[in-house]
Amino acid sequence: MSNIHSTAIVDPAARIDGTVTVGPYAVIGPHxxxxxxxxxxxxxxxxxxTTIGEDNKIFQxxxxxxxxxxxxxxxxxxxxEIGSRNTIREFCTFNLGTAQDRGVTSIGDDNWIMAYVHIAHDCVVGNQAILANNVALAGHVQLGDWVIVGGLTGVHQYSRIGAHAMIGxxxxxxxDIPPFMMAEGNPLAVRGLNVEGLRRRGFSAQRIAAIKQAHRVLYRQGLTLEAAIGALGSLIDEHPEAAADISGLRDFVAASQRGIAR
Structure with missing residues (x-):
């Protein structure tokens, strides 16, 4: 294959599409x-x-x-397992899964993963995420769709970051960081709602207003976590335009094993 550099070492058993390009001194194993x-x-x-999808750009x-x-x-x-259309920059390290968990580390589609990012065993990264330089995900971490994680951030094993959340x-x-929230710091705290991110992704003003109300229930009314989960359930019927958003937020919080940042 003329698009595999002559100095690359590619095992004959590897399954590589004829349109894939492989740069100098790359090493690709049999599986x-x-x-x-x-x-x-x-x-x-x-x-x-390791399975890698279409149209990925994997840097040196x-x-x-x-x-x-x-x-x-x-x-x-x-x-x-890596999906399609991801950008994976220099010196990234992604590990295999383990038999003690799901046995697979998975990265979805359309993610922008900057240099020196580490994704450990059994992590799940959704779609359209941005991981800035030197982000480190410990084992078993889960990131939802459209998550943004700021540079030099470390994520403890088994932690979850919900869809549309932004980490400073x-x-x-x-x-755990619930969906839609903005969080940062050491010690960690939720600072507000990722309103601008939701606007950029086409959320209507009505949906955003409903999510703002859910944020107030969870973070501004002094409720216990159990009471807040109940109150979020009541909001679902009140805001049909955002029922899926509020339901997802409630279910995320209710399923937390590590506790949520508040």
Missing amino acids: VSIAARTSIGPHCVIEGH FASLGGVPQDKKYAGEPTRL FSSRISQ
Whole structure:
């Protein structure tokens, strides 16, 4: 294949579409599958049972599909799955899953992942997320769609960040961040609602107003968490235009195992 550089080392068993480009000195292992029009930069290492979708741009020195940084890992054939149209910048490290969890680390579609980002075993990253430089996700972390995480932020294992949330620069995430919220700091705190982000994504004024009311219930009325969950349930019928938004927020909070940042 003329679009694989002569210095690249590609295992013959790897499944690579004929439109994929592979840069100098890249190394691709036998259990790797790469779909159409993805570009692999110089010196990338892609190993393990790794599946990569279409139209991804993977920059130089990325390391994808390495074994988990987990002492319990014993060579199980766990996986890394990366969707389509992602940008993955220099020196990113994405690890395989572990048998103790779902066995797969997954990254969705259309994500913008900047340099030196680490995504550990069994993480789930949704679609349209932005992870700035030096973000580190510990094992089992979950990020919803459209999440933005500021640079130099660390996320504790098993933490969740809900859809449309925004995390400020250099934050320490050790609790769940509900959908739509803006949070930052060490110690961590929710500072408000990601209103501008919702506007940019086409949320109507009515939907945003309903989500603002849900935010007030959760953060401004001094309710216990149990009472706030009940009050959010009541808002669903009052705001049919935002029923799915409020229901998703309520369900996220109710399912929290680590507790939510408040």
